[in-house]
Amino acid sequence: MTKANVELSIKGESIQSLYGYYLKDTFLVNRRYQRKLVWTLDEKRAFIDSVIKGYPVPLILLADIVSNDTRRLEIIDGMQRLNAIMSFIEQEFDVNGEHFNLDSIADTKLQMDEGRLVQKGSPMAREICANIARYQIPLSVFQEKGASHVDEVFRRLNANGRHLSKQELRQAGATSKFASVVRKISCSIRGDSSASDILNLSAMKNISITSKNLSYGINVDDVFWIKNNIITRESLRESNDEEIIADIVAWTSIGKSLRSSSDILNQLYGFETDDSDSTLAQQVEIAIQKINEDQVASNIQLVFDKLISILDASGKTFNALLFEKQQAKISRYFQIVYLTIFELVIEQGKDISNMAGLVKALNKSGDKVIKLSQGGGNWSAKEKQTAIEALEGPLRKYFAKSKTNDPTRQQWITRLENILMQSSTEQSLYDFKLGFHSLSKDAKFDKSLFSKIIKTLTAMANTMQGASGYCVVGIADTKRSAIAFQRKYGVEGTSYSNYWITGVDAEANEYHGGVDGYFTKVTQLIKAQPISERDKDCIARNITTVRYFDKTVIIFKIESGSVPSIYDRQYFVRHGSNIAEVPPEQFSNLFSRFPQVSQN
Structure with a gap:
């Protein structure tokens, strides 16, 4: 025995x-x-x-x-x-x-x-x-x-699948961040979320999905998916809602080239993979780590909130809003609408500017705009992306740039990596700094370095009209600098491309009581810089902190205006990584890059 x-x-x-x-x-x-x-x-x-x-x-x-x-x-x-x-x-x-x-x-x-x-x-x-x-x-x-x-x-x-649905088997015992995000969001939308994963059996009845004949728990007809006729009650029992969320999490985390199918879901959860696909679960895990698990959930929940506000404004269910006559099996239509709004709100940083117009544009869009093939099985990434682009066109006019600059939204994670990659070919628009304190013992905040960053940003803005320049603080551009930083603070940089993300956390904790104090100091210093009020406002509005894995970086951004940017009564331009003052005899050449100036 x-x-x-x-x-x-x-x-x-x-x-x-x-x-x-x-x-x-x-x-x-x-x-x-x-x-x-x-x-x-x-x-x-x-x-x-x-x-x-x-x-x-x-x-x-x-x-x-x-x-x-x-x-x-x-x-x-x-x-x-x-x-x-x-x-x-x-x-x-x-x-x-x-x-x-x-x-x-x-x-x-x-x-x-x-x-x-x-x-x-x-x-x-x-x-x-x-x-x-x-x-x-x-x-x-x-x-x-x-x-x-x-x-x-x-x-x-x-394992035989007779007791649990495929999705329940995927989620069963899964400890990955991907599974955690899917579980967390799904529970939040259904309404059966709990503060802890471990509950007494007696507490489960309070978050159970019940029929209207039971006086406790959550009435199944009140659950978002059922109330809006997106999936059936039986589909909810089989956790099809979690499959929808899993598709959304994967699509928004690791790119827009992922088809939807049962075997792709298996791979995302680390099941049934061969050598060629074994990295899919790893890819989504790393992507979520970069963005931060809580932020991924927050972004997805934010778009759900926007969608709910649209349905409230329409006075209709999702199914009734999209179709003249109620349709069955519309989870794919839901994904198209959801991902279109996600694209506009999260990735493009916009917000709804005309709710009535947006509701009108979505009305009967399932009949008129969204064209999807019928049936189950594989859902190609191309069909999904084509449908999203088709719907985004008529919806875009009802969104405008968000008035609130949310520094932790997902698009900045991707943009940070793009900045690091693009800087090798467009050096004049990118600059990187370890921090504002030298690596010597008890070094004071280097205000001259801060001023140099602002001067550099104005030089970037003078590249041409419509240019955007970035300076990222918390980045080592050489291995030597990364090693020196590690010796000083004991923090190993995270490598990406030819850079090492060291973050400002260690410096902020040692000298400013944390990142919040550090961030407050640099934002206050912008006000005293000898630049135009327009540039002060632009830099202050666009300064942002980004969490990359477990490190915080600060991104300064400037967007060129209709006239060249000035620093301390002088104009500067950037050639590669060098700054040069523009002499008076070159003013006409500088101003020629901003043709709208003649209209002012």
Whole structure:
């Protein structure tokens, strides 16, 4: 007999004993791998009816966990059944018009006497309830040997796919940032989110998806996906909503060339990959790390909020807004609308400027604008991107540049990498600095270096009308500088292209009490610089902090105006990485780069 067999305990436990465990919060639910409560009222009644009639029921699998000298039982398989038992005992539903008789067992009678339970409706005969309480539920209990052990048991138990849907199997026990973001957003949209992944079984009813016949939990008809006729109730039970979110997270994180299919989802979760595709899960993981997991979730939730505000303004469901007649299986149409708004709001930094016009443009767009092939299976990236571009055209006019400069939006992560890559061929518009303190001991803030950065930005703006220049602080442009920074602060730079992202965090923490204090100081210094009010406003509005992996960089940006930018009564231009003053005899050449000046 193997060690695993010795540690596996299989026995029968009475419902009365299980209810006692329940009252002591012995049963735990781990939402990392355990699916949501989805049994309908009919399914719960059918299970209790089987118990009443003495029919055999499936085995319940538990993991024996000891934490802080307290024994707890984590539910691996059987959460729906245990919930049905406990909720029937606690008067949440009836069977054949009769409720469990609270006088039948000591625990429920005590709770009734103390006012924690109230007998509802017609009580079931005490004899029947006593038989229910004595019914032996088959249990299999094994000793937990760590989270990965429990995850593997859960996966193997459901490997045939008959117990869980494909998406539930993908999410089961997944610890990647991708899985975490999908789980977090999906729960938020459904409304069944929880502060912790580990919950007592008794708490699950508050976030369960229920029918209108149950007085607790979340009414399935109120869930966003059902209320807007995007997917069916059965599809929600099968976690198809999470597949939609997974597609969106992948598309917005690792680019717009990813087709949608079951096997792509498997690869994103690290399943069923061959050598050529084995990096897909790694790609999305790295992309989310760059952006920051919370920011990815925040960006996606922000666009959902925008979409909800559009539906509220229209007074229609999503299905009714897009189609003259209600359509079935419109999850792909939802993705097109969602990703179009994501493109405009997150990637282009815009906001809705004309809600009424936007609603009108979206009205019947599923019939008139969005053209998609029918059927399931693979959904090509080309078809998806073509549909997004087609819809963006008529919607774009109802968006304008956002008045609030959100420094942590995702587009800056991609732009930072683009800046690093493009600087090798367009040096005049890019500059990089380690920080504003030298690497010597107790070095003071170098105001002259700050002034040089501002001067450099004005020189970049003078390249031509319409130019945008960047100076990024927190970047080492040589390996030598990165090593010197590491010796000073103990922080190793993250390499990208020919640069090392060192961040300003260490410098900010040592001299300014953190990044916020550091950022406040540099923004205040802009006001004292000898530049035009127009340039002060432009630089102040566009200065931004970006989290790249675990490091913060500060990006200064300037956009050229209709006239050349001036610094301390002088004009400068940039040639490569060098700044040169423009002599008076070259003023006409400089001003010729800004043809609109003659119109002012």
